[in-house]
Amino acid sequence: MIEVKDVTKKFGRKQVLKGVTFTAEKGEITCLIGINGVGKTTILNAIMALTPINSGQILIDGSAINKKSYEKITFIPDAITMLPQMTIGQSMQFMQDFYESWNQERATELLGFFKLKPEEKISSLSKGNTAKVNLLLGLALDVDYLLMDEPFSGIDIFSREQIANVFTSHLVEDRGVIITTHEINDIEHLIDQVVLLDDGVVVKAFNSEEVRENEGKSVVDVMREVYQQ
Numbered sequence: 379m380i381e382v383k384d385v386t387k388k389f390g391r392k393q394v395l396k397g398v399t400f401t402a403e404k405g406e407i408t409c410l411i412g413i414n415g416v417g418k419t420t421i422l423n424a425i426m427a428l429t430p431i432n433s434g435q436i437l438i439d440g441s442a443i444n445k446k447s448y449e450k451i452t453f454i455p456d457a458i459t460m461l462p463q464m465t466i467g468q469s470m471q472f473m474q475d476f477y478e479s480w481n482q483e484r485a486t487e488l489l490g491f492f493k494l495k496p497e498e499k500i501s502s503l504s505k506g507n508t509a510k511v512n513l514l515l516g517l518a519l520d521v522d523y524l525l526m527d528e529p530f531s532g533i534d535i536f537s538r539e540q541i542a543n544v545f546t547s548h549l550v551e552d553r554g555v556i557i558t559t560h561e562i563n564d565i566e567h568l569i570d571q572v573v574l575l576d577d578g579v580v581v582k583a584f585n586s587e588e589v590r591e592n593e594g595k596s597v598v599d600v601m602r603e604v605y606q607q
């Protein structure tokens with residue numbers, strides 16, 4: 379389990395996180411939702427200890443992030459980090475050389491799943507295919523937790539559908555996933571836990587299935603109640 383406890387973060391004089399608390403379980407997809415600039419990426423960076431926090435605590439399976447936890451968690455940023463002149467195949471090779479947790483079998487399966495060609499250059503990929511390669515490089519690692527920053531942002535409907543399908547496949551398996559988004563519409567059915575952020579805090583956290591069953595409300599219904607009051 380990932381536990382984010384009362385985390386605060388300031389950039390200069392700007393207080394971005396004012397005491398953020400939520401948990402994300404293994405085997406579930408947790409979605410951080412909030413408008414641009416609310417601090418979603420900052421939270422993912424804080425979980426990875428890529429940015430220092432001012433106060434609060436973040437635990438991964440009960441421990442503060444350390445060398446060992448980097449073997450069980452990966453961060454898939456919203457832009458690809460591979461060099462543009464590399465091919466998809468070379469990017470995969472780079473990851474294999476660099477990470478012990480690289481799972482070549484899963485990587486090959488993901489290549490087929492996303493219908494990507496290893497000889498294609500990163501620089502010549504469409505936005506949708508770039509997002510898929512980015513996801514492939516993260517999902518092919520044998521880690522327990524995957525953090526994904528806006529995996530659906532700015533890409534066409536068909537790529538979005540294909541990416542959505544990977545979440546319900548065995549390729550994600552029983553891992554814990556945290557994704558960020560500011561638009562929920564076509565991924566609502568994938569999400570287990572929803573964390574709504576506003577003005578530096580969690581304004582509501584809920585299980586989407588429970589709210590649907592008990593209150594007959596969709597995630598968008600709840601978002602309307604929270605954000606438009």
Ligand SMILES: Nc1ncnc2c1ncn2[C@@H]1O[C@H](COP(=O)(O)OP(=O)(O)OP(=O)(O)O)[C@@H](O)[C@H]1O
Pocket residue numbers: 389390394412413414415416417418419420421560
């Ligand atoms: N390194 C930094 N230095 C100064 N300010 C920063 C830095 N990183 C983020 N911020 C500010 O912190 C706030 C939150 O940024 P963050 O990227 O976490 O938001 P977000 O919710 O992920 O937004 P988006 O949906 O646009 O990606 C923004 O106002 C941003 O300008």
